[in-house]
Amino acid sequence: MATRSLRVFWAPLLNTLHRCQPRHNIKTIRSSRRTLVTSIDPSHGLTEEQLAIQELATDFAVKEMLPNMAEWDEKEYFPVATMRAAAALGFGAIYATEDFGGTGLNRLDASIIFEALSRGCTSTTAYISIHNMCAWMIDHFGNPSQREQWVPQLASMEKFASYCLTEPGSGSDAASLSTSAKKDESDLVLNGSKAFISGGGDTDVYLVMCRTGSDGPRGISCVLVEKGTPGLSFGKKEKKVGWNSQPTRMVIFEDCRIPASNIIGNEGQGFNIAMKGLNGGRINIASCSLGAAQASIENAADHAKVRKQFSKPLANFQNTQFRLAEMSTEVVASRLLVRNAAVALQENHPDTVTLCSMAKYYATEKCFQVINEALQLYGGYGYLKDYPVQQYLRDCRVHMILEGTNEVMRLLIARHVLSDWK
Amino acid sequence: MSLRVLVGCKRVIDYAVKIRVRPDKLGVVTDGVKHSMNPFDEIAIEEAVRLKEKKIAKEVIAVSCGPTQAQETIRTALAMGADRGIHVEIPAKEMEKLEPLHVSKILAKLAEQEQAELVIVGKQAIDDDSNATAQMTAALLDWPQATFASKLEKTDGELEVTREVDGGLETIKVKLPAVVSSDLRLNEPRYATLPNIMKAKKKKIAKMKPKDLGVDLASHLEVVEVVDPPTREAGIKVEDVDTLVTKLKDAGRI
Numbered sequence: 001m002a003t004r005s006l007r008v009f010w011a012p013l014l015n016t017l018h019r020c021q022p023r024h025n026i027k028t029i030r031s032s033r034r035t036l037v038t039s040i041d042p043s044h045g046l047t048e049e050q051l052a053i054q055e056l057a058t059d060f061a062v063k064e065m066l067p068n069m070a071e072w073d074e075k076e077y078f079p080v081a082t083m084r085a086a087a088a089l090g091f092g093a094i095y096a097t098e099d100f101g102g103t104g105l106n107r108l109d110a111s112i113i114f115e116a117l118s119r120g121c122t123s124t125t126a127y128i129s130i131h132n133m134c135a136w137m138i139d140h141f142g143n144p145s146q147r148e149q150w151v152p153q154l155a156s157m158e159k160f161a162s163y164c165l166t167e168p169g170s171g172s173d174a175a176s177l178s179t180s181a182k183k184d185e186s187d188l189v190l191n192g193s194k195a196f197i198s199g200g201g202d203t204d205v206y207l208v209m210c211r212t213g214s215d216g217p218r219g220i221s222c223v224l225v226e227k228g229t230p231g232l233s234f235g236k237k238e239k240k241v242g243w244n245s246q247p248t249r250m251v252i253f254e255d256c257r258i259p260a261s262n263i264i265g266n267e268g269q270g271f272n273i274a275m276k277g278l279n280g281g282r283i284n285i286a287s288c289s290l291g292a293a294q295a296s297i298e299n300a301a302d303h304a305k306v307r308k309q310f311s312k313p314l315a316n317f318q319n320t321q322f323r324l325a326e327m328s329t330e331v332v333a334s335r336l337l338v339r340n341a342a343v344a345l346q347e348n349h350p351d352t353v354t355l356c357s358m359a360k361y362y363a364t365e366k367c368f369q370v371i372n373e374a375l376q377l378y379g380g381y382g383y384l385k386d387y388p389v390q391q392y393l394r395d396c397r398v399h400m401i402l403e404g405t406n407e408v409m410r411l412l413i414a415r416h417v418l419s420d421w422k
Numbered sequence: 423m424s425l426r427v428l429v430g431c432k433r434v435i436d437y438a439v440k441i442r443v444r445p446d447k448l449g450v451v452t453d454g455v456k457h458s459m460n461p462f463d464e465i466a467i468e469e470a471v472r473l474k475e476k477k478i479a480k481e482v483i484a485v486s487c488g489p490t491q492a493q494e495t496i497r498t499a500l501a502m503g504a505d506r507g508i509h510v511e512i513p514a515k516e517m518e519k520l521e522p523l524h525v526s527k528i529l530a531k532l533a534e535q536e537q538a539e540l541v542i543v544g545k546q547a548i549d550d551d552s553n554a555t556a557q558m559t560a561a562l563l564d565w566p567q568a569t570f571a572s573k574l575e576k577t578d579g580e581l582e583v584t585r586e587v588d589g590g591l592e593t594i595k596v597k598l599p600a601v602v603s604s605d606l607r608l609n610e611p612r613y614a615t616l617p618n619i620m621k622a623k624k625k626k627i628a629k630m631k632p633k634d635l636g637v638d639l640a641s642h643l644e645v646v647e648v649v650d651p652p653t654r655e656a657g658i659k660v661e662d663v664d665t666l667v668t669k670l671k672d673a674g675r676i
Contacts, residue, residue, distance in 0.1 A: 052497060053619055090616025103617060
């Protein structure tokens with residue numbers, strides 16, 4: 001009677017309402033009662049738990065890393081003991097699940113941690129973030145026996161991990177990689193080489209994207225290779241402008257035989273796994289740039305208050321004030337993008353790839369410029385290795401290149417903009 | 423012989439902050455300023471947690487008196503390993519009038535209620551440097567006190583405590599129950615771990631007011647003035663010892 005006709009009456013309105021609702025489910029993230037305000041002080045907008053986490057990471061960075069960062073850079077020292085101390089606090093597998101020893105925090109917590117640690121040593125923090133990415137890949141895509149074998153050892157950093165995608169012949173065109181993995185009974189035999197591998201030669205576990213099938217991304221699988229496997233060797237340690245506290249080497253496979261059970265996930269799923277890993281990796285690297293830029297602004301502002309020329313502190317000159325204002329604005333804008341992307345990734349937002357790409361290119365580019373400006377504010381002193389600003393600068397330069405060049409980030413964003421997203 | 427330990431922890435302005443005197447010269451600026459747990463109290467919490475790990479203590483209760491933000495301090499203690507917390511609520515504007523005697527009365531009452539056998543506090547807070555709470559708490563409870571502890575060991579029903587005093591180190595034995603105040607070299611506080619920070623969220627913090635403990639906050643002290651220390655002036659060079667002695671005499675220093 002009235003019911004049926006009422007439903008007919010309301011139907012068009014209900015339909016409209018339905019279309020207005022978001023297509024995806026906004027799941028609340030675990031510690032999500034944060035405010036939306038992000039500011040110059042990176043502790044704004046965080047929950048009580050996130051504040052405790054940030055305080056811990058900052059404390060560790062300032063006490064255990066900062067006093068050593070110059071020496072680690074100069075001596076090209078891979079600080080195993082300090083990284084293991086960080087892992088003991090839970091920093092080894094931050095966003096891997098608790099099932100096998102991961103810390104079980106979310107992507108935003110991880111971003112806060114890497115931003116805080118980066119002040120202590122950007123290069124070391126960047127390596128820790130790569131290690132975290134590998135631990136997550138195994139935890140998320142591995143089978144129970146692989147997870148049980150590897151996640152605990154990676155969470156504690158008893159073993160260290162490397163991510164192997166890039167080759168001498170395939171960088172941005174990653175899907176064209178040619179390291180082959182041919183089936184032989186129950187084994188895979190790897191041939192080829194990987195370039196620019198962070199930790200290469202010193203790490204124990206290598207996640208290698210290799211070709212098990214035909215051309216293109218769908219022929220690629222992700223396999224785990226342990227150091228010491230016959231046929232696995234390393235090139236010379238590269239001499240770099242920055243990131244000197246982590247060794248970078250070519251990783252070479254010559255008839256390197258591994259059991260087929262070392263495939264992570266499914267055969268042919270490797271490219272997908274690599275890209276999913278990189279979404280998080282991009283947020284992590286962007287967070288490292290944020291931390292370095294934040295430290296540089298704070299240091300430069302302190303310097304400007306103390307250094308006098310023409311009988312006035314530098315901070316009294318309008319140029320200094322304008323520079324610092326612009327720098328701070330860029331860092332806050334970058335931080336908003338990075339934290340937004342972290343939440344998007346955590347919630348499996350449909351625009352995750354685009355948002356992570358935006359955060360990565362914007363933050364790494366702007367933060368590098370900010371650190372460069374900070375160096376200028378120091379004048380001649382900024383150029384000396386006695387001051388950390390030059391190290392933050394050299395360490396952050398490569399963030400614009402790796403984990404997907406900022407040019408590739410633009411391609412990914414353009415793909416979305418030019419698609420039928422409306 | 424497993425002890426229940428009560429630890430007092432105070433929320434103070436962080437040691438690294440540049441302190442500014444308020445325009446009314448009756449205190450320092452606290453609004454929007456970074457606060458953290460009093461460093462000596464961190465050492466106290468660490469010592470209590472170590473006693474638990476050595477199975478000498480069975481429960482560690484962290485107590486803080488202050489406004490809502492004091493809960494952050496208690497959470498830090500919980501993340502370091504304390505089992506539960508007690509927040510004695512004192513509104514922000516009454517905090518300025520809070521004296522060691524008030525805190526001592528509160529701690530004494532809680533020690534009785536909770537049946538604690540050991541009370542550990544930092545030797546002094548870095549904001550008022552009173553160095554009085556431990557001593558007054560012991561007096562109110564009529565318990566022995568071992569202050570400025572740099573080493574703590576349990577031997578049968580007693581504590582053997584090494585104290586840092588002006589003349590060097592002094593080792594005393596105190597019977598339990600007792601009050602101990604921690605000095606700098608007692609231990610090096612641990613970092614909280616991420617899993618412990620996550621667990622701390624689930625630990626209980628009981629809330630109460632001073633009057634629930636029968637403690638009234640009537641003032642016995644009045645702050646007359648708070649000023650910056652005088653700015654350091656340049657010194658002068660003198661040519662010889664005799665001139666130095668003359669100048670010192672002229673300045674009334676000797």
